[in-house]
Amino acid sequence: MGIRSAFAVMAGKFTAKILHILGRGATSLPGVVTLKICPDVLGALAKNIKVICVTGTNGKTTTCHAITDMISANGYTFLTNGAGANMLNGVVGCFMDAATVTGKVRRDYAVLECDEASLKNITKSFKGLDVTVVVTNIFRDQLDRYGEVLTTLDLIQKGLAFVPDATLCLNADCSLTSSLAESVKHKKHYFFGINCGFENSSSTDISDAVYCIKCKTKYKYHSSTFGHLGDFYCENCGYHRQKPYIAIEQVKAFKPASAEVTMSIDGKSYDTEITLPGAYNLYNGLAAAIVGKTIGLDDETVISSMKKLTTPFGRMEHIPLTDKGVELILVKNPAGFNEVISFLTAHCTGEDDILFGLNDNSADGTDVSWIWDVEFEKLSVRIAEITNDKQTFFFTGKRGEDLQVRLKYAGFDTEKFRLDKDYRTLIQTIKSTGRHTYMVLSYTVMLAFRDKLGEVVELKKYAR
Numbered sequence: 402m403g404i405r406s407a408f409a410v411m412a413g414k415f416t417a418k419i420l421h422i423l424g425r426g427a428t429s430l431p432g433v434v435t436l437k438i439c440p441d442v443l444g445a446l447a448k449n450i451k452v453i454c455v456t457g458t459n460g461k462t463t464t465c466h467a468i469t470d471m472i473s474a475n476g477y478t479f480l481t482n483g484a485g486a487n488m489l490n491g492v493v494g495c496f497m498d499a500a501t502v503t504g505k506v507r508r509d510y511a512v513l514e515c516d517e518a519s520l521k522n523i524t525k526s527f528k529g530l531d532v533t534v535v536v537t538n539i540f541r542d543q544l545d546r547y548g549e550v551l552t553t554l555d556l557i558q559k560g561l562a563f564v565p566d567a568t569l570c571l572n573a574d575c576s577l578t579s580s581l582a583e584s585v586k587h588k589k590h591y592f593f594g595i596n597c598g599f600e601n602s603s604s605t606d607i608s609d610a611v612y613c614i615k616c617k618t619k620y621k622y623h624s625s626t627f628g629h630l631g632d633f634y635c636e637n638c639g640y641h642r643q644k645p646y647i648a649i650e651q652v653k654a655f656k657p658a659s660a661e662v663t664m665s666i667d668g669k670s671y672d673t674e675i676t677l678p679g680a681y682n683l684y685n686g687l688a689a690a691i692v693g694k695t696i697g698l699d700d701e702t703v704i705s706s707m708k709k710l711t712t713p714f715g716r717m718e719h720i721p722l723t724d725k726g727v728e729l730i731l732v733k734n735p736a737g738f739n740e741v742i743s744f745l746t747a748h749c750t751g752e753d754d755i756l757f758g759l760n761d762n763s764a765d766g767t768d769v770s771w772i773w774d775v776e777f778e779k780l781s782v783r784i785a786e787i788t789n790d791k792q793t794f795f796f797t798g799k800r801g802e803d804l805q806v807r808l809k810y811a812g813f814d815t816e817k818f819r820l821d822k823d824y825r826t827l828i829q830t831i832k833s834t835g836r837h838t839y840m841v842l843s844y845t846v847m848l849a850f851r852d853k854l855g856e857v858v859e860l861k862k863y864a865r
């Protein structure tokens with residue numbers, strides 16, 4: 402490490418220390434200071450480390466978490482950033498946390514969640530290193546972020562162009578993501594996917610990629626899972642889904658916190674359990690599995706690691722607020738919210754209350770009209786079958802009223818609605834019910850609400 406980058410690391414560490422003494426939590430300032438002194442400090446810090454970048458619209462955090470579960474269970478050391486630190490400053494900050502004062506990072510792997518738009522700023526420093534990039538999927542995010550899906554695809558392409566020797570792990574079921582295998586010409590690429598499709602999948606109702614990326618003909622599907630994900634093909638030009646190297650062949654049972662599945666690795670079948678809740682998390686489990694293979698783990702190790710995966714901050718995090726507990730679920734965009742709706746439709750009973758929380762800060766999306774693309778109708782039909790007198794739907798956040806209106810139109814019984822914008826009193830109300838509650842919250846509601854929950858119950862600490 403050169404004198405300049407060593408000095409930059411020292412200055413960054415010093416800034417972090419001062420902030421800590423002042424009682425200020427994680428901020429991007431140490432990363433900013435370090436980058437100011439030495440703009441290419443990241444390359445110097447990452448020199449002797451293998452890098453795994455995870456990007457895509459949905460599932461980045463859960464996938465990173467699953468990868469770190471797997472590599473730590475197999476004796477490797479790692480550093481990782483968090484959802485709130487997935488841009489360049491945050492990535493530099495997490496390397497600096499792990500570095501010695503002389504700028505040495507003694508870890509086997511860096512598992513990095515990378516914001517799609519920031520990927521290029523991050524991979525720029527990783528030229529010539531051992532890099533794996535996972536692309537989970539590409540969906541339309543909130544309306545006011547990054548524009549259309551093709552813009553996101555283009556941003557990811559730019560990021561991949563900096564690391565032409567990287568190994569790519571791509572979602573075969575996403576027609577946008579899998580097109581990267583051709584457009585970026587990386588030699589090493591592996592696909593993961595779900596071969597069996599799901600009943601009641603929503604591909605016909607909502608899609609962010611209706612038309613063929615090559616010839617604009619409408620895609621057809623042999624089977625589908627969520628949104629535009631599935632076994633797609635184009636009748637006109639022949640563009641079609643690639644055969645996955647790792648796949649789910651069959652789902653034997655969905656349980657509230659896991660799924661029993663038959664998985665295949667390079668054509669060989671294995672029965673296992675993926676211990677992540679919700680059908681949508683199967684993709685995140687597969688993404689972790691494929692990374693396991695690319696770093697050299699054998700099939701049996703990968704398969705048994707699937708049984709020990711855990712969920713990260715805000716992704717179906719169980720909190721013992723009541724006897725039966727509550728589950729925190731983060732929602733960021735229509736596709737992710739629809740996956741949560743599918744989960745609730747399958748698992749919610751009359752004994753479960755639901756809290757919906759929405760803000761319109763920039764991290765949530767300032768235009769909340771995207772909630773009209775969420776299929777609350779599906780859940781409403783299910784709720785009408787199972788509901789009882791005790792069931793309550795709570796609403797909170799700056800735009801709680803908008804959600805109320807949306808759910809009213811979806812057919813929910815407004816007699817069961819209860820709006821409370823004061824997180825502390827709302828938490829006490831829910832606590833006093835003693836009931837199990839699913840808490841479905843947008844990003845900044847989640848952060849603030851979880852903080853207030855921490856005043857009442859002990860919470861797991863997450864590396865941020």
Ligand SMILES: [Zn+2]
Pocket residue numbers: 613614615616617618635636637638639640
């Ligand atoms: Zn076509």
